Amino acid sequence: MSANRIVYILLHTWYHFIHSMETWVDIFWNTTVNLLIFIFIAKLIAGGSAVGVEGAGLILGMVFWNAVWVGQYNVTIGALWEMWSKSFNTLFITPLTMEEFIVGQMISGALKSIIAVVISALVAYWLTGLSVITLGWMLPVYVFELLAFSWGIGLMVLALIMRLGTDAASLSWSLVFLVQPFGGVFYAVTVLPDALQKIAALFPSTYIFAAIRAQYLDGVLETGNTWRALGLDAVWILLGYIALRLALRQTLTSGAFARLSE
Amino acid sequence: MTELLLDVRQLTKRFGSPAAGFLAVDNISFGVREGEIVGLLGPNGAGKSTTIFMLLDLISPTSGEIRIFGxxxxxxxxxxxxxxxxxxxxxxxxxxLSVYENLLVMARLYQVPDEKKEISTYVDKFGVREFLGAQFHTLSAGQKTRVVLCKAFLNHPALLLLDEPTASLDPDVALLVRQEILESRTRGMTVLITSHNMAEVEEVCDRVLFINHGKIVSEDTPVELARKVRHIRVQLMMKDGQKRTVAFAKKAGFPVEEKDRFVTIEVDEGDIAYLLASLADQGVEYRQISIDKPTLEDYFIKMLGGGV
Structure with a gap:
C-alpha cells in the first residue's frame, strides 16, 4: 500500500468536494437540520427550555450519529460518484489499488465526520448548553469507535453496490439507518424486545452510545463497553473488507467491473 | 530480435456458465515486441475490448496467461x-474535477516526475489548454478524448493500449494523435491499437491481428493482409463503348458495376493486362482510368464475408 497514492486520492476527493454543492448539503446541512429537529422535540417533551435527561440522550445520540452517517456515506458515495460518471475503473488502470482508494475515502470521511460532529456539538451547545467537551479524553475515543463502525458498514454497502450494480445506490444513504432503531443510538437497547436485543448486541454503536450516555448523564466511565465496541469494530471492518474483496473478484470475473466505464 | 514486451498465451474468457455461457475470447496467443505498433482488428463483438480489458486487469481471464514486461x-x-x-x-x-485537476491527480498516481511540465507539454500538444479550467463533464466528446489522450501519454508509457483513439476527433487532431504515436515509437513505446479506421491502422501499424468470434483468424502486416484480397478495382470513365465494356466484363466473369459514365470492374492482379488489351481490341475508349490496389478495409470486408 502506497501512502503517496492515498494522499493523491485525498487530493482527488478534495477537488471533488470543493466543486460539489450537493456533497456539502448532504453532509453538513442535513446533519444540522436533523439535529435542530431533535433539539426542539427534546424541548417539547421536557415541556420547557431545558431538554431534560431523556432529551440530552436524544441530542447526544444525534450529535454522535453524525460520525456514523457521514463516515459511512463518504466511503460509499466516493466510489458511487466515480461509478455514476463511468470513471471508476479509469482510476484502477493506474497503479492505484482498491485498498488505497478505500483508505483514502475512509480518511476523507473521517475528516468530514469530525467537522460534522463539531458543527453539531456547537449547535447543541448553543441551543441547549449541552457540552460534549465534558466527555474529556474519551471524546476522541468515542468518535474514533463510531467512525470505525461507519467504515465497516461502508465497506459492506460498497460490496453490495459492486455486486448489485449502481441500481443499488440508494443503499449508500439508506442501509445505515437500519442501525438507528436497533443500535442504541437514542435509547438503551433494554427497551427493545429480547430478539431485537440480540441483534443490537452485534452493533458496536450499542456499546458506544451506552458508554456516552453513562458518562455524560451519570458520570460513569464504562470501559468494558468501550473495549467491546472496539472488538466489534474490528469484526465489522474485517467482514466488510472480505465482502468487498469477494464482490470485486466477482465483478472482475463477470466483466461488470470493466463495464463500469462503458 | 527485440524483447517480447507483451506475451499472451492461450487466453480465454468465458462469461457465464461453461454450459450456457458466452465464449468472448477463445484461446488466443500473440506477442508484441518492444517498439512495435500492432493493430487488433475485428468486427463489433469479436472480442477486442474483452482482450484489452484483460490486458488492463479489469476483467479476469477464465484461463491463459498474460505477461507484460516479463x-x-x-x-x-x-x-x-x-x-x-x-x-x-x-x-x-x-x-x-477540472481538466487540470484530473490530469494532476493522474500524473501523481503515475508518479510522473515534474508532472506540471509534462501536463503542460501534452496540454499544448493536444490543444487542451483552452479548456484546462473547465470541469470534465462540461466538455464535448472530442474534447474529452483529447484530455484522455493527454492522460495516456503523461507517464511516457512503455506500452500504450488504444481503443478507437481517434473516434470523435476532428481530422486535424486525429492526425496529431497518429503523429504522436509514431513519434513515441521512436522513443521505444509499444502500442496495441484497435480501430475501425482502416486507413489509420494501415498508416501506423507494423502488424495486424485480425480477431473474429474470439479467435485470431489472421496475423500479418497491413500490406500483406491487403494482398490477400486478390481483386483489384479498375475504374474507367467512359468515352465510348460503355455497353460493350460491361458486356465483356460480364462475359469474362469479372464483377462489374456501372454508375453514370463510370464502370468499375474487379479483376485479379494478373488479369489487368488482359482486361485492358481486350477492351482496346473492341475499340473501347475511356477518358480516365484508375487502378485501386486492395486495402486493409477490403480485407476486413472480404474477411467478414468469408471471401478471403
Missing amino acids: GDYRHNRDAILQKLNYSSTYVEMAPR
Missing part, C-alpha cells in the same frame, strides 16, 4: 501499471 498482474501489478497506459473514446474522468 511479469504478471498477480506478482507485478504495481510495476506493470506504472509503465502502461490506456486511452479510448469511452474513457471518462472525474466529472466535477
